[in-house]
Amino acid sequence: MRALLEGIxxxxxxxxxxxxxxxxxxxxxxxNGDLEExxxxxxxxxxxxxxxxxxxxxxxxxxxxxxGIRKAxxxxxxxxxxxxxxxxxxxxxxAEGALAVGxxxxxxxxxxxxxxxxxxxxLVLSLDAHVRNGAKEIVSSSVMFSxxxxxxxxxxxxxxSAQLFDSKPDIRVIxxxxxxxxxxxxxSSVGVTGGWAELLGRRAPEELAESAVRRAVDQxxxxxxxxxSSVVVLNPELVGIxxxxxxxxxxxxxxVLGGAVTxxxxxxxxxxxxxxLCDSGRSEHLPHAVGSxxxxxxxxxxxxxxxxxxxxxxxxxxxxxxxxxxxxxxTGNGRAFTYSDPPIIRMxxxxxxxxxxxxxxxxxxxxxxxxxxGLGMSGQxxxxxxxxxxxxxxxRITGGKIGELVRGVTxxxxxxxxxxxxxxxxxxxxxxxxxxxxxxxxxxxxxxxGPHIRCTLTIGGRQx
Amino acid sequence: MNIEGLIERCEEGLEYARRFGADxxxxxxEEGRKLSATIEKDDLxxxxxxxxxxxxxxxxxxxxxxxxxxxxxxxxxxxxRDAVVLAKASPGDPHNxxxxxxxxxxxxxxxxxxxxxFTEEEAVAAAIRMLDLAHSIDRRLIxxxxxxxxxxxxxxxxxxxxxxxxxxxxxxTYFALATAKEGDLVSNFDFQFDASRSxxxxxxEPITRRACExxxxxxxxxxxxxxxGTVILSPNAALDLxxxxxxxxxxxxxxxxxxxxxxxxxxxxxxxxxxTIVDDGRLSGGVASSSFDREGVPxxxxxxxxxxxxxxxxxxSYTADATGTANTGHGxxxxxxxxxxxxxxxxxxPGEGTKExxxxxxxxxxxxxxxxxxxxxxxxDFSGVAKAAYLIENGRLSRxxxxxxIAGNAFDALTRISGVSEDxxxxxxxxxPYLRVEGVSVTAE
Numbered sequence: 033m034r035a036l037l038e039g040i041x042x043x044x045x046x047x048x049x050x051x052x053x054x055x056x057x058x059x060x061x062x063x064n065g066d067l068e069e070x071x072x073x074x075x076x077x078x079x080x081x082x083x084x085x086x087x088x089x090x091x092x093x094x095x096x097x098x099x100g101i102r103k104a105x106x107x108x109x110x111x112x113x114x115x116x117x118x119x120x121x122x123x124x125x126x127a128e129g130a131l132a133v134g135x136x137x138x139x140x141x142x143x144x145x146x147x148x149x150x151x152x153x154x155l156v157l158s159l160d161a162h163v164r165n166g167a168k169e170i171v172s173s174s175v176m177f178s179x180x181x182x183x184x185x186x187x188x189x190x191x192x193s194a195q196l197f198d199s200k201p202d203i204r205v206i207x208x209x210x211x212x213x214x215x216x217x218x219x220s221s222v223g224v225t226g227g228w229a230e231l232l233g234r235r236a237p238e239e240l241a242e243s244a245v246r247r248a249v250d251q252x253x254x255x256x257x258x259x260x261s262s263v264v265v266l267n268p269e270l271v272g273i274x275x276x277x278x279x280x281x282x283x284x285x286x287x288v289l290g291g292a293v294t295x296x297x298x299x300x301x302x303x304x305x306x307x308x309l310c311d312s313g314r315s316e317h318l319p320h321a322v323g324s325x326x327x328x329x330x331x332x333x334x335x336x337x338x339x340x341x342x343x344x345x346x347x348x349x350x351x352x353x354x355x356x357x358x359x360x361x362x363t364g365n366g367r368a369f370t371y372s373d374p375p376i377i378r379m380x381x382x383x384x385x386x387x388x389x390x391x392x393x394x395x396x397x398x399x400x401x402x403x404x405x406g407l408g409m410s411g412q413x414x415x416x417x418x419x420x421x422x423x424x425x426x427x428r429i430t431g432g433k434i435g436e437l438v439r440g441v442t443x444x445x446x447x448x449x450x451x452x453x454x455x456x457x458x459x460x461x462x463x464x465x466x467x468x469x470x471x472x473x474x475x476x477x478x479x480x481x482g483p484h485i486r487c488t489l490t491i492g493g494r495q496x
Numbered sequence: 497m498n499i500e501g502l503i504e505r506c507e508e509g510l511e512y513a514r515r516f517g518a519d520x521x522x523x524x525x526e527e528g529r530k531l532s533a534t535i536e537k538d539d540l541x542x543x544x545x546x547x548x549x550x551x552x553x554x555x556x557x558x559x560x561x562x563x564x565x566x567x568x569x570x571x572x573x574x575x576x577r578d579a580v581v582l583a584k585a586s587p588g589d590p591h592n593x594x595x596x597x598x599x600x601x602x603x604x605x606x607x608x609x610x611x612x613x614f615t616e617e618e619a620v621a622a623a624i625r626m627l628d629l630a631h632s633i634d635r636r637l638i639x640x641x642x643x644x645x646x647x648x649x650x651x652x653x654x655x656x657x658x659x660x661x662x663x664x665x666x667x668x669t670y671f672a673l674a675t676a677k678e679g680d681l682v683s684n685f686d687f688q689f690d691a692s693r694s695x696x697x698x699x700x701e702p703i704t705r706r707a708c709e710x711x712x713x714x715x716x717x718x719x720x721x722x723x724x725g726t727v728i729l730s731p732n733a734a735l736d737l738x739x740x741x742x743x744x745x746x747x748x749x750x751x752x753x754x755x756x757x758x759x760x761x762x763x764x765x766x767x768x769x770x771x772t773i774v775d776d777g778r779l780s781g782g783v784a785s786s787s788f789d790r791e792g793v794p795x796x797x798x799x800x801x802x803x804x805x806x807x808x809x810x811x812x813s814y815t816a817d818a819t820g821t822a823n824t825g826h827g828x829x830x831x832x833x834x835x836x837x838x839x840x841x842x843x844x845x846p847g848e849g850t851k852e853x854x855x856x857x858x859x860x861x862x863x864x865x866x867x868x869x870x871x872x873x874x875x876x877d878f879s880g881v882a883k884a885a886y887l888i889e890n891g892r893l894s895r896x897x898x899x900x901x902i903a904g905n906a907f908d909a910l911t912r913i914s915g916v917s918e919d920x921x922x923x924x925x926x927x928x929p930y931l932r933v934e935g936v937s938v939t940a941e
Contacts, residue, residue, distance in 0.1 A: 064753050066589055070582045071563040073832050074571065077548070091545040094567040107545040114616045115533065115543035118624050149585045157587070172755050208755060208874060215757070215874045259901070259939050290537035290640040291677050372546050412868040412880070415640075415675070416682045420869050420881040420901070442869070442879045444901060444941070490941050492879050492901045 034195055037078075037187040040101060044189055047083040047126065048105060051329060052076075052096075052185040053371035060153055062160040063174040070153065077371035080104045084112035086122025088353075092372035127355035129362040130335075132186070132194035132327035139320070140227030144179050144199050147228045152177055156203075159241045163207045166245030169252060171215070172208035175241075177201070180477070184329075192331025200224070200322055200477055201231045202467040205240045209248035216439070218247030219406075219424065223466030223479075224320040234320065234466075247425055254439040257426065262491050263401035264443070265394050265429070265484055269464035270421070272480030273407045275309055276382045276465065278419035278447030280480075281472075283339050283347075284365070284377045285354035292415040293448070297345045303451035305343040307485075308385040312336035313364050315381060315463070321479040322466035323380035327364065330375055334364030340451075351377050369474040378472065384482035387457025391484040394456050396432040402491065403427045403434050404443065406464075413447065420444040420492070442492035450489050458484035499650040502527050502549070503662050505572065506654040509553055512576035514656070518555040518583065520594055521576075522655040524790065525551045526831040531616050532645035533623035538638050540627070543620055552831035555579035559588035563834045591818040597659040600794045603778055603787040607648075608694035611666035614646045626672055626704045633708045634676070636715065640685060641673035644700065653792045661792045667783065668692045670700050674707040676715045683717075684883040684898075686710035686865060687732065689923050691783045706921075710865050713896055714884035720897035720940035721887065726861035726914070727902060727936040728854055728888070731921040731928035733867040737878055739842070739926060741906040742773060744873035746800050746808070747837045748815035748826075755874060757907070761806045767910035769804040770847055777825060777840035784925040790835040791827035798824050800842075812837050843927040847916025851930045854915045861888040862900065862938050871906045879903035882938075899941035909933045 037050040054076040061069040077094040078101050089112025093104040116122070156175050163173035179201040187193045202223030209216050220243040222235045266274065282292045289295075294302070303309070313334025315321035325334045330352050338346050350358065351366035354377065367378040395403060408422025426441035427434050460483045469475040502525045509523035527549040534541045552565035553576050562582025566575040622644040630639040645668070652662040669691040676683040688703035688710075729737060744750055745766075751759035758766060777795025779785050788794055791813050799807045811819070812827035812835050828838030855863065862885055869880010882900040886893040915932035 067586050069563065069834050070561075070586045071565075071834060072575075072578045072582060073564070074566040074568060074575065075832070076566075076568045087540075088542050089544070090542055092548070093546075094548045094550075094569075096568065104545075111531075111543035111545050111616055114620055115540055118620050119540040121539050149582065153585060172753055217872065217874050286536060287640075291638045291675050291682060293682055372548065374542060374544065408870070411870075414684060414868070414883070416684075418684075418881065418899070420879075422870055422879070440877050440879065440903075442901065442903070444881055444899075490901075492903060492939060 034185045034187065034193060036098060037185055038193055040105060041187045041189045044105060047189050049081040049188045049330060051079045051368065051371065053079070054183045055370065056181045057178065059176065059178045060156045061176045062156050064172055065160060075370055078104060079368060079371045079374065080108040081374060082108040082112050083123065084109055085116035086124065087112050087116035087119045089115060090374040123353055125356050126352040127362045129352065130333040131192040132331050132333055133192065135195045136326040137197045138199050139225065140199065140230055142227040142229035144181060144201055144227050155237060159205060159237055162238060162241040163205060163245055166207065166242060167209065167249045169209040169211050169249050170207055170245060171210045174206045176204045186329060186331045188331050194327055194331060196326060198225065199227060203231065203237065203240060204467050205244040207244040207248040209252055211252045214252060216248050216251040218244040220244040221467035223322045225322050225324045226320045230320045250437050251439045254437040256440050257438040257491055259492055261488060263398050263486065263488050265403050265486050267405040267484055268462040268481045269406045270404050271384055271482035271485050272382065272465045273411060273421060274447060274450065275384055275482060276379055276470065276478065276480040277411055278413040278417055279309060280311060280379045280382045281413060282415055282417050283349055285348040285350045285358065286377045287415050288348050289354065290415065293417050294345060300345055301343050302345045302448050303340050303343040304454040306387055306454050306457045307340055307343055307451050308338065309340040310336055310338050310385065311349055311379050311382045313380045316383065317461045318463055321381040321463040323478040325380060328366045328375065329368040330366035332362045332364045332366065334380060337363040349377055349379065351375065367476055369476055373474040376472065378476045379470065379478050381463065381479045383480060384457065384485065386459050386461045386483040388459050389456045391458045391460050394458055394484055394486045395429055395434060398429045398432060401429045403429050417447040419447050443489050444492060445489045450487050453488040454485050456486040460484060499652060499662055499664055502650050502652040505551060505569065506652050509551060509572055509576055510654055510656055512573050513553060513555045513580060516577045516580040518557060518580050520556040520656045522554040522594055522653065523551060524831050525549065525652045526649060528647055528649035530645055530647040531614065531619045532643055533619040535623050535627050535639050535642035537640060538627065540620065540623060543616055545616065550831040551575065553579040554834065555583045556592060557583040559590050559592050560584065560586045561592045562586060565832050591814050593813055593817045594655045594657050595659060595791050595793050595813045595823060596657050598794055600661050600788050603785060605780055606693055606785050607664045608666045610695045611646060611648050614695060619644050619646055622670065622698065622700055626700050629701060629704045630674060630708050633705065634712055636676045636678050637708050637711060638675045638677055639672060640675050642671060644670045655792065659792045661788045663787055665786065666693060668698050670703065672704045672707040674711040676711040678715060681716055683711045683715040684866065686884055693781055697781065710884050717896035717898035720900045722938060722940045723860065724935065724937050726858050727933050727938065728861065728863045729931045729933060730865045731930065732923055733864045734928050734931050735923050735926050736867040737871055738906050738909060741871050741873050741876055742800065743839055746810050748809040748811040748819065749837050751809055752815055752818055758806055764806055765804050766806045767801055767804040768913045770916050771801060771804055771910065771913055772799065772845040773801040773842065774799045774845060775810065775839050775842045779841040782841035782925065784840040789825045789827040790829050793823050793825040793827060795825045795840060810837050810839065839925065841925050844916065844929055846918040846920055846929055848918060849915065851917045851919055854917050854930055854932045855888055855893060856891040857915065858888045859890060863888055863893055864902065876905045876907035878906050901939040903937045904935065908935065
């Protein structure tokens with residue numbers, strides 16, 4: 033396929049980017065002991081982007097023959113020509129970057145295909161049973177396993193030519209508890225870039241089931257908090273959520289150009305000097321983060337980008353088009369979910385660099401506040417960095433000690449104000465957001481994490 | 497591929513599945529061609545063209561089932577084998593059944609042959625129309641994101657019970673996401689969506705105008721007030737705050753699994769009597785209108801809540817069999833997935849009075865254009881940020897406010913609706929009015 037795409041790209045007029053992507057997704061889903069789904073979905077095709085008259089056109093086809101790919105190329109060039117007549121600000125050039133050449137295999141010694149379907153099915157069934165037997169209050173359980181196996185070839189007419197083999201498995205566990213008509217949900221998950229051993233090595237599966245059970249059951253007796261501003265410690269998972277959702281999206285260069293709050297803020301202080309925030313295609317500090325990729329879908333090597341350095345905004349996240357517009361190098365953030373998605377600016381592994389305070393000291397310094405772990409049902413953030421997240425597990429901190437659980441906690445505020453309020457950063461680190469997807473018109477597998485941090489934000493409570 | 501070709505591939509798939517050892521099987525095919533033009537940051541971003549055919553195979557071995565799909569038709573045989581292999585490795589379930597053939601009445605108005613000739617130029621022109629309109633309304637507006645797309649598609653299904661179904665469709669969808677910016681002030685964004693099944697009914701103007709006006713209105717928002725009281729939800733906010741709960745609670749699978757609080761509530765009051773919610777897979781011009789569902793079961797009109805009384809859950813063939821209930825034709829999903837359960841065109845029927853009349857009846861309250869938060873579908877607890885929100889004082893919108901959290905319980909909210917507007921808006925496959933809800937907790941930061 034690589035030779036075929038190289039041949040087509042060589043003969044093409046103008047800039048073209050050809051991407052073959054074959055993905056097999058396998059899913060096993062069990063609820064209350066019943067198999068809900070055992071499936072295998074193969075999605076294969078070629079996506080073609082052509083730049084004509086300073087305008088991109090994109091076409092995709094599931095027809096893998098040379099004639100089919102050439103037809104898609106013609107469609108992409110035709111679409112670009114049509115669009116060029118209406119586009120106001122033309123793309124003057126694409127930024128030069130480190131173009132990927134060669135073959136990049138998945139980082140695992142234990143490939144998923146070495147493990148038969150029965151082994152995965154048995155794990156899912158046993159975890160589901162483990163949840164239901166976990167406590168007498170549990171009324172419903174569900175466990176989902178999914179894996180992606182990807183093969184990609186990216187060829188551009190200006191010299192990228194690379195092949196990637198990748199796999200990303202994950203497990204998600206849900207427990208529903210009930211007492212006196214009151215129902216609560218507990219969730220836990222794990223996801224990695226890698227194979228079977230890396231998935232099971234990150235968190236013991238039984239521990240996943242037990243934590244989901246504990247989270248559901250504990251909430252049953254928990255009171256609601258009072259609302260207002262509070263000093264809090266965020267765990268690495270929630271630091272990752274804040275970093276990705278509320279900061280990361282506002283520094284995606286397409287959103288910056290679309291009026292995000294970070295426009296014109298490069299070189300300005302946007303956070304406490306304890307905060308260094310990055311996005312990387314490599315798995316920094318700990319291996320197998322889900323957003324890891326050797327090169328992006330524009331064929332650019334995906335390296336580490338320092339977004340905020342000791343509180344100062346240093347960089348946005350770019351593709352080749354926005355990098356040229358800003359006069360910088362592309363950061364390797366052009367990503368596409370499937371062959372039929374055009375590459376757009378996406379995060380990879382987004383995190384805050386660890387500091388030098390042990391996590392227990394972060395908590396020890398708080399007279400009255402909260403220890404907040406993980407994302408609840410969901411969260412939302414705007415391009416002005418205003419956010420609202422449900423918190424999965426919130427505990428009061430009183431006199432420097434973690435105490436009572438409270439339920440239904442939401443946090444909100446402006447993420448940059450929250451980062452300004454950071455007065456201590458933990459010396460620990462974890463990747464904790466590998467099982468989910470980031471949505472931006474198309475999904476993306478990303479990861480996010482960091483150390484524990486201490487900051488001030490608004491806790492949502494209930495009036496009257 | 498034409499629709500006849502797709503039907504043939506489905507039947508071919510049944511043969512393969514049988515040959516690999518399936519006792520029963522279902523093969524569902526989808527083919528589509530799509531053109532689209534997207535606007536980003538106030539300019540045309542990209543023009544796209546896609547074509548794809550996908551086949552999904554459900555194979556049954558005894559009462560065990562496996563599913564495989566492929567969009568590479570040279571691998572159809574392999575997908576059929578995979579489905580059988582997955583079935584054989586799976587535990588059984590007596591409710592893994594296929595629907596029997598039933599008469600499917602063709603549905604008019606879902607396929608416009610003129611859509612076949614719709615061009616890339618026309619898609620680009622429609623997107624540019626949205627952009628020009630936004631700029632003509634106010635120079636502070638940014639059309640951050642907008643898209644116009646045109647799609648023609650075919651669906652075909654065959655199963656070993658002798659069910660055969662096929663149809664063609666066309667759909668034009670368009671959305672606009674607008675933000676207003678003045679100096680350092682950035683408004684909340686507003687998102688609006690609409691669709692048309694025929695070329696002649698395409699109209700991008702109302703949604704563009706609405707998104708722009710909502711973005712402008714929220715510019716320069718100030719601090720709000722904390723209170724417990726009246727909130728008016730826009731159709732968009734009602735969708736995000738309440739409808740997810742209704743869909744979760746009426747999903748027969750969630751009832752079967754003990755996750756729905758409404759599992760035993762048929763015939764009981766779950767909402768105020770002014771609330772009627774209907775799902776209609778044959779709605780004229782509906783985004784989700786089609787003659788049959790993902791399993792080949794005919795679509796029909798089904799009230800879910802009638803004057804506040806729960807009147808039905810939504811079933812596919814699995815849940816219908818497991819509960820001994822009639823299948824309501826709510827098998828949902830694409831050829832890339834097993835049939836799930838989902839709504840078709842879901843509407844809250846119009847109430848009395850305009851949106852302005854709903855507002856006029858409120859002495860002090862909050863008007864919410866968009867809800868950025870979440871509702872727990874199990875407990876009903878919701879909390880989130882009220883976006884593009886306005887204080888209501890003495891019967892009118894007095895000023896935009898920012899940083900407002902609203903919280904409460906969606907089950908309670910359904911019983912505290914004090915007004916349903918006659919004007920409604922479409923968001924995706926939902927047609928919803930403005931709703932006035934009492935007893936909501938409002939917290940100003």
